[in-house]
Amino acid sequence: MKPLILVTNDDGMFAPGIKALVEVARELGEVVVVAPNSPQSGQGHAITLTEPIRLNEVDVFDDIVAYECSGTPVDCVKLAKHVVLKDRNVDLCVSGINHGSNASINIIYSGTMSAAMEASIEGIKSIGFSYLDYSFEADFEGAKHYARKIMKYALDNQFGDSKLLNVNIPVLPKEEIKGIKICRQAEGTWREEFVESKDPRGQKYYWLTGSFGVETQEPDTDIWALDNGYVSVVPSGHDLTFHSAIDPLKDMESFVNSPNGHL
Amino acid sequence: MKPLILVTNDDGMFAPGIKALVEVARELGEVVVVAPNSPQSGQGHAITLTEPIRLNEVDVFDDIVAYECSGTPVDCVKLAKHVVLKDRNVDLCVSGINHGSNASINIIYSGTMSAAMEASIEGIKSIGFSYLDYSFEADFEGAKHYARKIMKYALDNQFGDSKLLNVNIPVLPKEEIKGIKICRQAEGTWREEFVESKDPRGQKYYWLTGSFGVETQEPDTDIWALDNGYVSVVPSGHDLTFHSAIDPLKDMESFVNSPNGHL
Numbered sequence: 001m002k003p004l005i006l007v008t009n010d011d012g013m014f015a016p017g018i019k020a021l022v023e024v025a026r027e028l029g030e031v032v033v034v035a036p037n038s039p040q041s042g043q044g045h046a047i048t049l050t051e052p053i054r055l056n057e058v059d060v061f062d063d064i065v066a067y068e069c070s071g072t073p074v075d076c077v078k079l080a081k082h083v084v085l086k087d088r089n090v091d092l093c094v095s096g097i098n099h100g101s102n103a104s105i106n107i108i109y110s111g112t113m114s115a116a117m118e119a120s121i122e123g124i125k126s127i128g129f130s131y132l133d134y135s136f137e138a139d140f141e142g143a144k145h146y147a148r149k150i151m152k153y154a155l156d157n158q159f160g161d162s163k164l165l166n167v168n169i170p171v172l173p174k175e176e177i178k179g180i181k182i183c184r185q186a187e188g189t190w191r192e193e194f195v196e197s198k199d200p201r202g203q204k205y206y207w208l209t210g211s212f213g214v215e216t217q218e219p220d221t222d223i224w225a226l227d228n229g230y231v232s233v234v235p236s237g238h239d240l241t242f243h244s245a246i247d248p249l250k251d252m253e254s255f256v257n258s259p260n261g262h263l
Numbered sequence: 264m265k266p267l268i269l270v271t272n273d274d275g276m277f278a279p280g281i282k283a284l285v286e287v288a289r290e291l292g293e294v295v296v297v298a299p300n301s302p303q304s305g306q307g308h309a310i311t312l313t314e315p316i317r318l319n320e321v322d323v324f325d326d327i328v329a330y331e332c333s334g335t336p337v338d339c340v341k342l343a344k345h346v347v348l349k350d351r352n353v354d355l356c357v358s359g360i361n362h363g364s365n366a367s368i369n370i371i372y373s374g375t376m377s378a379a380m381e382a383s384i385e386g387i388k389s390i391g392f393s394y395l396d397y398s399f400e401a402d403f404e405g406a407k408h409y410a411r412k413i414m415k416y417a418l419d420n421q422f423g424d425s426k427l428l429n430v431n432i433p434v435l436p437k438e439e440i441k442g443i444k445i446c447r448q449a450e451g452t453w454r455e456e457f458v459e460s461k462d463p464r465g466q467k468y469y470w471l472t473g474s475f476g477v478e479t480q481e482p483d484t485d486i487w488a489l490d491n492g493y494v495s496v497v498p499s500g501h502d503l504t505f506h507s508a509i510d511p512l513k514d515m516e517s518f519v520n521s522p523n524g525h526l
Contacts, residue, residue, distance in 0.1 A: 044308030044337070053457075062347075071321035074307070079469060083457055105384065107503055108308045109337075117503075121452065123369065133377070149519040157515065160508030179520035182512045184504040189384065194316075194346055205315035207343060211406045233515070235508035240370055240380075243448040245423030245498035250444045252420065256412045257442035 003029035003091035003155050006080050006119065010040040010073040010098065010111025013060055017097035018166035021129065022061050024148045025094060028155060033066035034080040036073060036111075038234040041100075043111035044117070047073045055079055073115035082123055093119035093161055096129035097143050099136065103168040103232055104214060106185035113166055113236075120163035121238055125154055132226065143175035143219035146231045150180065170226045181230040186221035188214040244263045266292035266354035266418050267314035269343050270380065273303040273336040273374025275359065276323055281520065283403035285324050285390065287411045288357060295347035297343040299336060299374075304363075306374035308381070309335045319344055324482060336378035344385055345381060354383035358391035360406050362399065364369055366431040366485040366495055367451035376429055376499075384501055388417055391429045405437035409494045418459035425498035426474065433489045444493040449484035451477040 005025045009018040013035045025031045034055075054070040067084055069076045079095065098112040105115045105146035127150065131143040146169055161164060166185070170177060194211035199205055214223045222232035274282040277296045288294045299319075317333040330347055332339045340356065357500045361375040370376045379391035391415065394406040409432055410489070422428060433440060455473035461470055477486045485495035 001474050012449055027363075039313070042310040044306070044310070044377065046307040046309040046335075047305040047372055047471065048470060049305040052460075052462070054466070075471070078455060078471065079457065082455055083459075085468060097338070104500055106379070107382075108501055109310055114307065117371070121371075136370055141318035146519070150515070153442070153515050153518050158511075159515075160511030162505035162508035164505070164514075166503075170438075180516055180518050182509055184509065185502055192341060192345055194342065196346075197315075199315070203317070205317055206346060207315050208310065208312060208338070208341065213378045233512065234503075235505040235512055236503045237505040238267040238368055238503070239448055239450075240429075240497075240501070240503070242423070242425035242427070242498040242500040243447065246445055246447065248421075248423030249425075249496065249498055252413070252416050252422075253443055253445050255416050256409070257313065 002015055004088060004177040005029045005031050006090050006093040007031055007033045007078045008035050008073060008095050008115045010036065010043060010115065010117055011085055012036050012039045012126055013068050014057065014204055016136055017099050017131065018152065020144050021094055021097050021147060022064060024144050024151065026064065028151055031064050032085060033064060033106055033248055034060060034076045036076060037068040040073050040111045042071045042109050042110050047074050048072060053079065055083065073111040074118045077115050077118040090124045092151065093124045093126040094129065094151060096149065097140060098130035098132065100134045101132045102128060102130040102166060104186040104227055107166055107185065107236065117164055125163050127154060127167055129167045131169045131170045142172060142177055143169045143179050144175050146180065159235050164236040167233040168222060168226055168232045170229060172229060176229065177231060178229045180233050181223045181225040182221055182233050183225050183233050186210060186214050186223035188223065206214060264513050267351060267438060268292045268294050269353050269356040270294055270359050271298050271378045273299065273306060273378065275299050276304045276321065276363060279399055279403065279474040280394065282442045284357055284360050285327060285409060287359050289327065290449045291414055292354065294341055295348060295385055295467045296327060297332055297339045297347055300331040303336050303374045305372050306335045308337055308371050308377040309486050311335060318521060324452045326417065327420055336374040340378050342380040353387045354389045355414065356389040356421050357392065357414060360403060360410065360511060361393035363389060363397045364394065364395045364400050364431055365393040365429060366463045366489055367449040370429055372450065380427055387440050388426050390417060390430055392430045394432045403434060405440055406432045406435050409443065422498050425483060427499040429497040429499050431485060432487055433492060434490050435492060439492065440494060441492045443496050446485045446488050448481055448497050449477050449486035451475060
């Protein structure tokens with residue numbers, strides 16, 4: 001029996017990146033697409049709680065069952081699992097191919113990665129793919145080549161105890177990419193500013209802009225891998241505990257729990 | 264000089280929880296509030312990229328500088344740092360007090376915690392507070408007592424190498440709470456379903472609902488602490504790498520990088 005592959009993204013149903021991912025996925029299994037009906041970049045792990053969500057079957061990809069959803073990328077995965085594919089076992093969820101990097105801390109803001117993470121929380125092996133070219137005219141050949149090989153591996157193997165991979169692909173011709181590199185998330189920061197301006201009615205507004213930077217370039221990080229011509233693959237999870245800070249904070253426990261507290 | 268404390272939340276400027284937090288914060292330092300102008304529960308780490316954001320000074324809390332923001336909780340923190348408090352050193356950011364739990368994996372979906380996390384990414388010591396009572400008539404006395412002691416400690420001490428605490432407070436009278444407990448994020452899952460119905464025009468919609476559950480009850484987790492009458496304090500970060508899966512995945516590196524690849 002062919003494996004069942006759920007495809008989603010955050011750039012919406014008409015982005016070239018999801019078309020590229022569907023083309024690869026259909027070579028490897030039965031494909032069902034549930035994706036947002038509008039671009040959802042920067043949605044992070046947002047879910048829709050205070051309003052209803054619409055779900056409509058659409059004919060976008062030849063012979064592929066596809067639904068557009070009015071919610072966030074995470075909503076798409078929840079609806080896919082609980083409504084569209086209810087009672088079916090999903091073998092793999094793939095999200096993307098995102099137009100732009102989700103390496104380093106960008107995983108936190110990314111709708112693409114949050115959709116993939118949601119599937120992994122539900123116990124589904126899951127991969128988010130991002131290509132470092134923002135252009136909708138981007139050439140996806142190299143990205144498709146590596147997505148195919150990684151998905152092929154993922155269908156037959158576990159990711160250790162992880163259920164989630166964050167895959168980023170550098171903007172290089174396929175033959176110049178040096179291969180994949182398993183790595184960790186680099187520490188990075190956005191150097192941000194807000195453009196301040198006035199709308200046609202004279203009311204002030206702010207618009208977020210900024211550039212991404214990393215302080216250090218350690219060779220076991222995703223940023224190093226991308227800067228050096230590799231596809232970065234970061235096994236990821238959803239445990240945000242800062243484990244090494246638990247012991248030092250026992251001191252706070254004593255401070256707060258003391259009946260002779262300082263306040 | 265009094266410490267500078269930034270207060271934000273995800274329930275909006277008129278939620279009782281932020282009022283309680285402002286009341287505590289003003290005892291400890293100079294307070295500036297930047298909070299959403301509408302409820303933003305479940306917004307996760309969403310940021311506003313495709314539209315302008317409004318920021319207006321409002322007179323909500325006596326003598327306290329406060330701004331309402333049209334964006335997400337994370338937008339609020341970014342605007343606070345880069346516009347409202349530009350060039351000033353923020354000593355502590357506190358987010359909440361949220362109406363409802365952000366323990367276990369709820370940290371991932373939470374606007375309250377994402378706002379606090381954003382501040383920590385910017386290098387600001389930061390704490391998200393959540394009270395397990397959803398009611399807007401909730402009694403915040405116990406929550407305020409512990410928020411005060413934890414903030415007092417935080418102003419004078421580091422959290423190990425972490426910059427972020429996820430604090431959840433059980434629904435108990437102040438004198439029945441046993442104290443705080445430093446712990447790790449419990450593994451948990453939402454058992455979800457979608458209510459399916461039709462709108463007045465006869466169009467189908469879905470509305471997310473569900474209940475939260477944990478599989479195991481290990482005594483070093485936040486869920487155990489809350490179930491046993493403690494305030495849970497989880498030092499947190501933003502590294503989503505699943506470190507122990509890096510070695511097992513070297514096998515994928517060999518598979519994909521082999522020139523005799525299987526595809």
